[in-house]
Amino acid sequence: MLTSTVCAAVSAAGLGIAALTAYRKRFLAATRIAAFALIPIGLVMTGVIDWVTSIVFKPTVWAGFGVLALSAVLFAIGRLAERRRGIPGRKERRAAAGSGAPAVAPTASAPSLGSAQKATKAPKATAAPGADVAPKDDFSDIEAILKKHGI
Template sequence: MLTSTVCAAVSAAGLGIAALTAYRKRFLAATRIAAFSLIPVGLVMTGVIDWLTGIVFKPTVWAGFGVLALSAVLFVIGRAVERHRGIGGRKERKAAPESRTAAVAPAASAPSLGAGRTGAEVAAPPKAQGRSGAPKDDFSDIEAILKKHGI
């Protein structure tokens, strides 16, 4: 009942301002002010104001908002701890391909390895050593590529 009275007073004040604006020959502004001032009365007549006041002034509704806020806070804390510890994060995703032993299509990369070479040989080629025991600079594969392209 109080909200209906307040809305009616706000609308009456707005219509009074609209009348003064129209008296000053500013009809377009007066029309806009009148349109805005009729909104509170329209909301009271449709029952929206009673619905809103019923939500705002009920303690169970505020308790429900509190439970939702607590749920959101717990979710954020859980995600933060999960990322901090690395549970379900990038570390596990990076470790997953290493744990796989068989490739999906092992023959798919066989032509790129070259004739008679296996995947293990490509991953760790033996270092050629010179007479002094130091690794020899092996540019033979680079030379082969250059010769292949005619350079």
């Protein structure tokens, strides 16, 4: 009831300001002010204000927000601990499964956790034998171009 009265007063004041602005021949600004002034009374008439006040002033609603915040914090702590221990996340497990490496699901028991971590690490890629050896005459192309131009 009190919120309806306050919203009506705010709308009336806004419409008064819009009327004064229109009197000064600033019709575009007056139109915008009138549009903003009608929002509070429109919210009261649709029942949104009563809904908002019932949410804001109920302690159980705030307790619910607190529980949701606690849940988010616990989820973030769990993800942080998972990253620090080196347990692969969902993306890493999918990438390992897609590349042909054996995907090992993390187990719940603590002693076998270390073996699961070692099994999920991908083997190091090694170069083919002789691939890192540079050719003996790596400037032969450059020499051929210089000879062609007479240098």
